[in-house]
Amino acid sequence: MFLRLRRLLAPKTVGLIAAAVAAPSATVNAAELNLNDLNQYAAPSLSGEQVTSISQFPDVRPTDWAYQALANLIERYGCVAGYPDGTFKGQRAMTRFEAAALLNACLDRVTEVTDELKRLMAEFERELAILKGRVDGLEAKVGELEANQFSTTTKLNGIATMTVGGASNTGLGDNVTANYDVQLTLDTSFTGKDLLRTRLRAGNFGNSVFGDGNTLMEVAFGEEGAADSVEVDKLFYQFPIGTSWTATVGAKVEQDDMLAMWPSAYPADTILDIFTLAGAPGAYNLNEGAGVGLWYKAPEGGFNASVNYVSASDAARDSSVGAGEEFTVTAQVGYAGENWGAAFVYTYSELGYVFDNSSNNIGLSAYWSPAESSWVPSISAGFGYSDFNTSRPFDEGYSWMVGLQWEDMFIQGNALGMAIGSAGQSNRGSGRIDTGGVWSDPGNDTLAYELWYKVQVTDNISVTPAFFWVERSGRSDTYGGVLKTTFTF
Known part of the structure; x- marks a missing residue:
C-alpha cells in the first residue's frame, strides 16, 4: 500500500x-x-x-x-x-x-x-518540441566546439591597426604614409589565477613618419626588428602569492606589466605616444626586456604598491627620457578608487648611449571619471621630473600633460578626446635633450596637442580620425593628421 x-x-x-x-x-x-x-x-x-x-x-x-x-x-x-x-x-x-x-x-x-x-x-x-530541438542542436554545437577548440587553458585575442596619414617638418620631410600593426596575444592559465602571456607582433611603422620623433604613434612604439617580420613582443608569467601579492617574471616584459595600477584614464590607444605616459615619460618609460616584479593590493581595495626591475632590450624605447637605458628599477605607490585614482612613482635608470650615466625620475599622476557618461569628461593629469647624472650641458628635465575624454559623445559607443602637454623640456644648459621624442632648446617650452574622435562602427571595428600639433620653440612647428582603423578579435 x-x-x-x-x-x-x-x-x-x-x-x-x-x-x-x-x-x-x-x-x-x-x-x-x-x-x-x-x-x-x-x-x-x-x-x-x-x-x-x-x-x-x-x-x-x-x-x-x-x-x-x-x-x-x-x-x-x-x-x-x-x-x-x-x-x-x-x-x-x-x-x-x-x-x-x-x-x-x-x-x-x-x-x-x-x-x-x-x-x-x-x-x-508544439513549442516544447521546438525548444527540445533547439536544446539538442545547442548540445551538438557545444560538443563540436569542445572537440575543435584551440585549448582548454588558452585564450587568443588580437588587435589589427591600419593607418593613413601624414605630418610636416618631421625630419623625414612632408610625408603621407600607410602603415599597419598586428598583435596576437595568447593568455594561458593553469590554475585559474595565474597568467602566462605570449604576444606576437608585426608591423611597418619603424621607418615611417609615425615611427619615431615627435610624431611617434602609440601603436608604433613597441615594434622591433625589420618591417613585416613577426617578433615575440611579450613573454612573461604572472602568479599570485597569497591573497594580496602578485609576482611577475618574464624574458620579455614591460615596466607597466608589473604595476598594480595605471594612474591615467586617458586611453592608451589614442594618437601621439607622448600622451600615453601619464605625464611622466621619464618615470613611465615602458622599458621592455627581461624583468621581475612584485605588487601588493590591499584586500579591501584602494591602496596598492609595486616594485620591479627590467633590463633594457636592444631596441630601447627612444621616445622617452630614458632612451637607451641598460636597466630600470621602478617603485610605485597608489590608490585606485571606484572612479578615481592617483599614484607616485620613482624610476632609477642606468642610461646607455643617449646619456653618459644614469637618471632619477619621479612622476605624480591622477585621474577621475564620471560615474555615468555625460557632457562631463574623464580627466587625467600628470607631472614628471628627471635629474640626469651626465657630463652633457643639461642636467634636469620635466614634462606634464592633461587629457580629457568624453564617452558616448554624440552617438552611444563613440568617444571624443583631446590632450595638451609638454613634449619634454630641459631646465638648464646649452645643449638639447631628447625627451618624449622632441629635441627642445633648454629653458623653452615645447607643447603638443591632439584631438580625436573614435567612431565605434561595430563591437570589433572602430575608426578614429585625429589631428595633432607640436610647437617647437626656435624651430618649425610639426602638425599633421591620421585616420586610424582598429580591428579587435
Missing part, C-alpha cells in the same frame, strides 16, 4: 501519513470515530474556515519535525483543514479512518494538478 502511495504523493506527504498510521495508538474502532471531526479534518470544503496557511494552526510550531511537510500539504495542495476547534492536534495518534480521509482528499488534489499539467503539455506541445 505504501509503495503505491510513494509513487502518487510527494515523499514528505507519504512520510507524514505513514508515521501517523504506524503509531501504536492508531488502532480505533469505527464506532469510536466522530464522523463530523473526520470530515472537517480531511475535507476543507466541509470546514467552517478554509485553511490556506500553516500559521492558522496555533498548536503547530516551526520546530516540529513534520512542520515543512505539513506546510506543503496545506499551502501547495490545500488538502488539510484540521479539527473544528481550529487545531491540528499533531501530537494525537491518527486513526486509519482519518488517514484514509486525508489520503483521499490529497489524492484528489494531486490528480487535479496532474490533469492540469497534462492539459498544459498538450496545449504547448
Whole structure:
C-alpha cells in the first residue's frame, strides 16, 4: 500500500501519513470515530474556515519535525483543514479512518494538478518540441566546439591597426604614409589565477613618419626588428602569492606589466605616444626586456604598491627620457578608487648611449571619471621630473600633460578626446635633450596637442580620425593628421 502511495504523493506527504498510521495508538474502532471531526479534518470544503496557511494552526510550531511537510500539504495542495476547534492536534495518534480521509482528499488534489499539467503539455506541445530541438542542436554545437577548440587553458585575442596619414617638418620631410600593426596575444592559465602571456607582433611603422620623433604613434612604439617580420613582443608569467601579492617574471616584459595600477584614464590607444605616459615619460618609460616584479593590493581595495626591475632590450624605447637605458628599477605607490585614482612613482635608470650615466625620475599622476557618461569628461593629469647624472650641458628635465575624454559623445559607443602637454623640456644648459621624442632648446617650452574622435562602427571595428600639433620653440612647428582603423578579435 505504501509503495503505491510513494509513487502518487510527494515523499514528505507519504512520510507524514505513514508515521501517523504506524503509531501504536492508531488502532480505533469505527464506532469510536466522530464522523463530523473526520470530515472537517480531511475535507476543507466541509470546514467552517478554509485553511490556506500553516500559521492558522496555533498548536503547530516551526520546530516540529513534520512542520515543512505539513506546510506543503496545506499551502501547495490545500488538502488539510484540521479539527473544528481550529487545531491540528499533531501530537494525537491518527486513526486509519482519518488517514484514509486525508489520503483521499490529497489524492484528489494531486490528480487535479496532474490533469492540469497534462492539459498544459498538450496545449504547448508544439513549442516544447521546438525548444527540445533547439536544446539538442545547442548540445551538438557545444560538443563540436569542445572537440575543435584551440585549448582548454588558452585564450587568443588580437588587435589589427591600419593607418593613413601624414605630418610636416618631421625630419623625414612632408610625408603621407600607410602603415599597419598586428598583435596576437595568447593568455594561458593553469590554475585559474595565474597568467602566462605570449604576444606576437608585426608591423611597418619603424621607418615611417609615425615611427619615431615627435610624431611617434602609440601603436608604433613597441615594434622591433625589420618591417613585416613577426617578433615575440611579450613573454612573461604572472602568479599570485597569497591573497594580496602578485609576482611577475618574464624574458620579455614591460615596466607597466608589473604595476598594480595605471594612474591615467586617458586611453592608451589614442594618437601621439607622448600622451600615453601619464605625464611622466621619464618615470613611465615602458622599458621592455627581461624583468621581475612584485605588487601588493590591499584586500579591501584602494591602496596598492609595486616594485620591479627590467633590463633594457636592444631596441630601447627612444621616445622617452630614458632612451637607451641598460636597466630600470621602478617603485610605485597608489590608490585606485571606484572612479578615481592617483599614484607616485620613482624610476632609477642606468642610461646607455643617449646619456653618459644614469637618471632619477619621479612622476605624480591622477585621474577621475564620471560615474555615468555625460557632457562631463574623464580627466587625467600628470607631472614628471628627471635629474640626469651626465657630463652633457643639461642636467634636469620635466614634462606634464592633461587629457580629457568624453564617452558616448554624440552617438552611444563613440568617444571624443583631446590632450595638451609638454613634449619634454630641459631646465638648464646649452645643449638639447631628447625627451618624449622632441629635441627642445633648454629653458623653452615645447607643447603638443591632439584631438580625436573614435567612431565605434561595430563591437570589433572602430575608426578614429585625429589631428595633432607640436610647437617647437626656435624651430618649425610639426602638425599633421591620421585616420586610424582598429580591428579587435
